[in-house]
Amino acid sequence: MSVNLHSFTQYAPGSSRKILDDINLTVEDGAFIALVGPSGAGKTSLLRAIGGLSPVYEGQLLIDDLPIGHSDLPKRKTGFVFQNYALFRHMSVARNISFGLDVLPRKQRPDRAAIAARVQDPLELIQLPHLADARPDQLSGGQRQRVALARALATEPKLLLLDEPFGALDPIVRRTIRRWLRELHDKLGLTTILVTHDHEEALDIADRLVVMQDGRIVQDADAGTLNTSPQTPFVMQFLGETLEFAGEIQNGQFIPENTDALPFPVTDKIGKTTVFIRPCDVLFVSGKGAAHILSRSRNPNGLYHYAVQTTQKVLDITTPMPTEISEGEQFGLDISHGKIFSNLP
Numbered sequence: 001m002s003v004n005l006h007s008f009t010q011y012a013p014g015s016s017r018k019i020l021d022d023i024n025l026t027v028e029d030g031a032f033i034a035l036v037g038p039s040g041a042g043k044t045s046l047l048r049a050i051g052g053l054s055p056v057y058e059g060q061l062l063i064d065d066l067p068i069g070h071s072d073l074p075k076r077k078t079g080f081v082f083q084n085y086a087l088f089r090h091m092s093v094a095r096n097i098s099f100g101l102d103v104l105p106r107k108q109r110p111d112r113a114a115i116a117a118r119v120q121d122p123l124e125l126i127q128l129p130h131l132a133d134a135r136p137d138q139l140s141g142g143q144r145q146r147v148a149l150a151r152a153l154a155t156e157p158k159l160l161l162l163d164e165p166f167g168a169l170d171p172i173v174r175r176t177i178r179r180w181l182r183e184l185h186d187k188l189g190l191t192t193i194l195v196t197h198d199h200e201e202a203l204d205i206a207d208r209l210v211v212m213q214d215g216r217i218v219q220d221a222d223a224g225t226l227n228t229s230p231q232t233p234f235v236m237q238f239l240g241e242t243l244e245f246a247g248e249i250q251n252g253q254f255i256p257e258n259t260d261a262l263p264f265p266v267t268d269k270i271g272k273t274t275v276f277i278r279p280c281d282v283l284f285v286s287g288k289g290a291a292h293i294l295s296r297s298r299n300p301n302g303l304y305h306y307a308v309q310t311t312q313k314v315l316d317i318t319t320p321m322p323t324e325i326s327e328g329e330q331f332g333l334d335i336s337h338g339k340i341f342s343n344l345p
């Protein structure tokens with residue numbers, strides 16, 4: 001199912017405060033997108049709106065090119081999974097999964113045999129057919145989360161809306177279950193929208209990341225584009241560690257305030273500005289500047305970490321390759337691989 005929002009704005013109930021502000025978003029049929037951003041950015045509000053749970057809004061919200069709520073739109077084609085998966089503790093796994101079908105109006109409800117068959121498929125999809133009769137408290141967190149997904153899938157949705165579904169899981173289970181979810185999405189031809197505050201998870205699983213801040217979309221792009229061309233400092237900082245070097249552009253050169261960072265040629269206009277750079281893109285240049293290494297270590301991921309004393313402050317720099325700079329040697333910082341956001345006000 002495709003989802004389209006045009007100039008979509010939503011206010012906090014009884015207030016003029018915008019929770020969602022002029023959202024324009026297209027999710028193509030079969031896409032897997034992630035809504036990311038800090039707490040309060042509006043991710044859940046946007047997901048709920050797409051799920052038809054926010055009836056009052058300005059602008060347009062189209063599902064398969066029809067306004068949401070339109071009578072021609074097939075019912076129950078949307079499956080929700082929330083972080084708090086709230087399985088019914090007194091019901092078996094199978095009953096939990098069939099719940100969405102059991103509560104259908106009599107006319108739409110499949111008969112008992114059909115419901116049993118409809119439970120079997122999702123049980124197999126979540127690879128837990130042997131646990132059909134188990135109760136939720138006999139399952140691990142990861143298994144419970146998979147049951148919650150199966151419950152959403154039993155109604156055979158085309159659009160899957162997931163709000164921090166892996167939040168309660170430990171990192172190893174989280175990684176396994178998200179790969180599994182991605183495979184499931186591909187296999188069933190779903191359109192999936194995932195809310196997460198974990199950008200690594202989003203980069204790992206989604207085709208596209210929609211970065212939100214203060215109720216607005218600040219960038220909507222794939223991982224590669226976000227990495228190479230973040231639109232704002234916020235997007236860059238949100239997606240990974242960032243160092244900032246304030247300075248000034250004079251005669252086609254960026255002159256950093258930190259005198260241990262080396263000037264470099266730029267094409268941007270004259271004036272005060274800031275270079276934003278990933279620590280791993282900073283190069284140490286022997287023989288220029290007076291920076292020196294205070295301490296060095298190797299972290300559990302195999303990356304090399306250096307605490308670098310500069311005239312201004314100590315910088316934490318992590319790189320995939322070790323430096324050849326020796327103890328006590330002085331050097332300058334080449335920051336020319338950084339980014340200047342000349343589009344900022």
Ligand SMILES: Nc1ncnc2c1ncn2[C@@H]1O[C@H](COP(=O)(O)OP(=O)(O)OP(=O)(O)O)[C@@H](O)[C@H]1O
Nearest residue numbers: 012013019037038039040041042043044045046197
């Ligand atoms: N019913 C409501 N009444 C008033 N304000 C609300 C309501 N629902 C959401 N908000 C406000 O809207 C903003 C966005 O909230 P939302 O839960 O969508 O953010 P989020 O990005 O999902 O945050 P989190 O990651 O913490 O879940 C917040 O400032 C929140 O306080």
